[in-house]
Amino acid sequence: MLLLAGCFGGEEASKSGDGDSGKKKEENAGPKVLHLNNTEEPGALHPGKAQGTHDSWILEGTFEGLTKKTPEGKIVDGMAKEGWEISEDGKTYTFHLxxxxxxxxxxxxTAGDFEYAWKFALNxxxxxxxxxxxxxxxxxxxxxSADIKKLSADELKALEDKVGVKALDDKTLEVKLKEATPYFIDLTSFYTYYPVNKKVQEATPKWYTEADTFVSNGPFKLTEWKHKESLKLEKNENYYDKDKIKLDEVDFAVIDNESTAYQMYQNGELDMVYPLPQDVLPTLDGKKEYHNGPDLSTYYYNLNTKVKPLNNVKVRKAISMAIDRKSIVENVAQGGQQPAYSVVPxxxxxxxxxxxxxxxxxxFKEDLKGAKALLEEGLKEEGMDKMPKFSILYNTNEGHKKIAEAVQAMLKENLGIEVQLENVEFQVKLDREKAGxxxxxxxxxxxxxxxxxxxxxxxxxxxAYNDADWSNKEYDQLIKTAKTSMDTxxxxxxxxxxxKILMDEMPIVPIYFYTKPYVLKENVKGFFTxxxxxxxxxxxxIEK
Structure with missing residues (x-):
């Protein structure tokens, strides 16, 4: 799981001059402040409401689950002690905080904060x-899935009481699973499984929207939030492992323009930038500040299967087959990405x-001749002579714009399809997708x-994230089989x-498997990926 391990360590205090010189130098160095960029204004800094990396990067520094990930990529104890108990059938877990x-x-x-948080998200x-x-x-x-319009408060409470998470006391959390799940411990390090302070949530339901009401349990706490401008995290002195936290402060600038962020990095205003402008990637190879590695993520396009003629599988496959992925990764993305001809990276x-x-x-494979034939057949089946003009929606970002422009040109040249481009803020894009x-x-x-x-x-x-609004009963059954079996x-x-079914029906169009290229100042140590x-x-x- 480990991609890039930062080297831990620092410079020894100077031994020149009198014996106190090193100490004086350290005292005069000032707080250690790390400057980062968050590409979007967070949508919801609440474990139960967050849904994207613009939220999770902040949450991962301010919260902690039952378990956490180490720089070596291992899942270890977080809020829970080592040695959680698992029943023989793999369905019951007992955690001791x-x-x-x-x-x-x-x-x-408390264990009650975990029970409350998980049930809050499920409510x-x-x-x-x-x-x-x-x-x-x-x-x-x-x-x-309960229909709140048809159920009484008592009936809804009865369903809540049946959810398999229960605080046996303040320090003991019992979790009962529907089926044995081989990756459940990994899930407990994910932000949806973080706790929420029950007293704070009930007293101040919107606690997560402003810094002065924000309460968290991780290494850092949110102390300032200038909306759509910046966020400030400070070391949480109440964190049990605070001695391992070397930074005093982490400042995030909210910047959706990658070129602006990189310029700030070059000017010394940021210590690290991710993602990077695609056109600078070729110039960074070989530099000590440049880091890259694989990423467990896929770049793709949704096709709205409820919109004619994208409801036709032949039209969808034609669009996918007409896109030159190798050209996109080599000439546009330029970060060593791998063209994607499947979904899982x-x-x-x-x-x-x-x-x-x-x-x-x-x-699947790219095939221009086959794409033209499929498009013609699909349109004929929908009673159309030609493909109507449609738009590609993307969140404001230079990289996404360039990729969309490349896809636009390919569909025009290869299939004669006129495509418009539409950019919006990330949260607006998410909302538009949910609404179809x-x-x-x-x-x-x-x-x-x-x-x-x-x-x-x-x-x-x-x-919840099937934004293509696609449905296939055989696919659903196969996923159910995979979720309920413990046999690898x-x-x-x-x-x-x-x-194979998903790619044969093509409700989404994979483009490439991400890499993780970023720049980091050489005096910043201890980053891990x-x-x-x-x-x-x-x-x-930060080495001073």
Whole structure:
């Protein structure tokens, strides 16, 4: 899981001059402040409401779950003590919380805060997009899917009480799963599984929207939030592992323009920039400040299957087959990305049988002649003589714009399709996708945990992130099989079969598998990059 490990360490205090010179130098050095860029204004800094990296990068520094990830990529104890108990059938987990854990306001973190947070996300009144990640819990899906218009408060409470998470006391959390889930411990490090301070949530329901009411339990606390401009995190002195936190402060500038962010980095205003402008990537190769590696994520386009003629599978496949992915990664993206002819990216082991993506191989191919024939057939079936003009929706970003322009040109040249481009803020794009108000939209997915299911369950019927609004009963059944089996061979075969169906019907168009290119000042140490997370600043240090 480890991609890039920053070197921990620092300079020794100067020994020249009198014996106190090193100490005086350290005292005069001032606080250690790291300057980063967040590409968008956070949509919701609440574990139960967050839904994108513009939220999670902040949450990963301010919150902590039962478990956490180390720089070596291991899942280790977080709020929970080592040695959690797992029943023989793999369905019941018992976690014992550490004794010295507190919220940033001084309240103790309790098992009840975890139970409350998970049930809050599942509550149908919350409308949490990521609630489905808690469907592994016994009764989780039933509670979240309840029709609140038809149920009384008592009936809804009865469903809540059946959800498989319960605080046995302040320090003991019992979790009951619907089925044994081999990657459940990995999930407990994901932000939807973070706790929420119950007292704060009930007293101040909008606590997560402003810095002065924000309460968290992680290494840092949010102390300033100038909306759409900047955020400031400061070291949380109530964090149980505070001695391992070397930074005093992490300042985020909200910048959606990659060139502006990189210019600020060059001017010394930022210590790290990710993502980078695509046109500077070729100039950075070989420089010590440049880092790159694989990423458990896929860049793709949604096709709205409810909009004619994109409801026709032949039209959808024609669009996909007419896009030259190699040209995009080599001439536009330029970050060493791999053209994607499937959905699940490399980096996920298939048990002891190698890499899942490599085993699955390419599931479709580019074919201009075939694309033209399919488009003609599909349009004829829809009673159309030619493809109507449609738009590609993308969130404001130079890189997304250039890729969309490349796709626009390819569809025009190869299929004679006129495509317009429409850019909006990221949150607006997400809202438009949820409402089905688009024809083709840019999307990307970072794996929440290291298993193919983190991608494959996105497109089940009525899935929270099935923005293509696609449905296939056989696909749904295969995903159910993979979710309910503990046999690796059975699970993997089901997901491979499901992925073939997905690519045969093409409700989404994979473009490439991401890499993670970023620049980091050489005096900043301790950054690490889990395969499915943004570069992590939690244990970073700055050499003065």
């Amino acid at each position: 550490k004794d010295d854990i507190k919220w940033s306001n001084g309240d103790p973190v 149908p009144n919350t409308a949490a997009d990521y609630a489905y990640q808690l469907y592994y819990l016994e009764g989780g899906e039933e509670y979240n 490399p980096g996920i082991p298939e048990g002891d049988n190698g890499d899942y993506q490599e085993n699955g191989g390419d599931l 108000e688009y024809q083709m939209s840019r999307a990307g997915w970072v794996g929440d945990y290291v298993d193919p299911m983190t991608f494959m369950d996105l497109w089940v019927t009525d899935g 061979e059975t699970r993997m075969k089901a997901m491979h079969d499901a992925e 889990p395969i499915n997370r943004y570069p992590q600043y939690i244990y970073a240090d």
